[in-house]
Amino acid sequence: MSDLAQTISEVFRQKKVVIVGDLVADQYLSGTIDRVSREAPVFILRHDETVTLPGAAANAAANVASLGGRAVAVGLVGDDANGRELSSKLDECGVETGYVIASRNVTTTTKVRILAGQVHAVRQQVIRVDYENSKPIADDIRAALIANLRSASEDADAIIVSDYNYGVADHALFETALEIAREREIPITVDSRFRLAEFQQATSATPNQEEVEQLLGKGFSAADCDRLRERFGLEALLVTNGSKGMMLVEAGKPYLQIDAVGSPEAVDVTGAGDTVIAVYSLGLASGLSFADAARIANHAGGLVVMKKGTATVSLDELIASMRADGGFSMSKPAV
Numbered sequence: 001m002s003d004l005a006q007t008i009s010e011v012f013r014q015k016k017v018v019i020v021g022d023l024v025a026d027q028y029l030s031g032t033i034d035r036v037s038r039e040a041p042v043f044i045l046r047h048d049e050t051v052t053l054p055g056a057a058a059n060a061a062a063n064v065a066s067l068g069g070r071a072v073a074v075g076l077v078g079d080d081a082n083g084r085e086l087s088s089k090l091d092e093c094g095v096e097t098g099y100v101i102a103s104r105n106v107t108t109t110t111k112v113r114i115l116a117g118q119v120h121a122v123r124q125q126v127i128r129v130d131y132e133n134s135k136p137i138a139d140d141i142r143a144a145l146i147a148n149l150r151s152a153s154e155d156a157d158a159i160i161v162s163d164y165n166y167g168v169a170d171h172a173l174f175e176t177a178l179e180i181a182r183e184r185e186i187p188i189t190v191d192s193r194f195r196l197a198e199f200q201q202a203t204s205a206t207p208n209q210e211e212v213e214q215l216l217g218k219g220f221s222a223a224d225c226d227r228l229r230e231r232f233g234l235e236a237l238l239v240t241n242g243s244k245g246m247m248l249v250e251a252g253k254p255y256l257q258i259d260a261v262g263s264p265e266a267v268d269v270t271g272a273g274d275t276v277i278a279v280y281s282l283g284l285a286s287g288l289s290f291a292d293a294a295r296i297a298n299h300a301g302g303l304v305v306m307k308k309g310t311a312t313v314s315l316d317e318l319i320a321s322m323r324a325d326g327g328f329s330m331s332k333p334a335v
């Protein structure tokens, strides 16, 4: 067995992964319950702090960077405070943001979680407020996104398409991504909240259980998944299933059930899917097999759900988790 730690850190380092899709600002506004309002029978929350974290495609990008990959984001934010905050958070995480367009005609997609609690109590989420861009993306911005994707991907080792249905990953952009991946012979992976059927012919996709149920109905089998994989022209389909782990179906191979690792008590499952596609794709970019990339991604997913808010995993944490699990022998990277 190769030394896992060394292999992973060596193969991940400086692999260039382009993440294209919906960049979201995940905002956590926390405050202390002060008193009851006189205007209405409600509590008044005294604001303590607002923290903005990279969400959706931005979260996938942050997760590539935290494991030593070179993450390049391609997407769209508004020329507004949340957009600037999101871009600066991405910079801090080591994600390249030179291909992120900031437009005055767009509102940065922002999900604000209001966290409330008494002075010494744990803050809990009471409501989430979403700011979504309601205007269609203008043609000149669409053209600029495609041009940015082309430039960003020049020396890429993988492309991730992260679609949360906010409009960036349309047909033309996806076709361009496919074309680049074919030309460069690099993997292209897709995570789509509602529209997996529109992203066919990629290398692999990472839908969760519910997203597959929307296509196949409840109680689907591994054989059903394999037919779906074939119908969508994917080499492999990785179905994530929260605390039950994940299942990999790959052309011409028996399916692989991978059990979740870590504590059964997740702290916050937000963004586990983003971590999974980031690590899986970084693995494929590094020439690992689908199975090895999925197993490593499963460890990363198990770690990230133990952290509050949208979060990332470090190489040291990942390696410690894999070692604690007895490690596993990886096939030699193909590149």
Ligand SMILES: Nc1ncnc2c1ncn2[C@@H]1O[C@H](COP(=O)(O)OP(=O)(O)OP(=O)(O)O)[C@@H](O)[C@H]1O
Pocket: 207, 208, 209, 239, 240, 241, 242, 243, 244, 245, 246, 260, 261, 262, 263, 264, 265, 266, 269, 270, 271, 272, 273, 274, 275, 276, 297, 298, 299, 301, 302, 303, 305
């Ligand atoms: N409670 C948990 N315990 C251990 N591992 C978990 C848990 N929840 C998720 N994971 C890991 O993270 C992976 C992805 O989780 P999940 O299937 O919830 O993704 P998702 O629904 O796409 O998440 P999101 O869209 O919110 O990012 C799982 O396959 C598993 O590896």
Ligand SMILES: [Mg+2]
Pocket: 191, 208, 273, 274
């Ligand atoms: Mg998901």
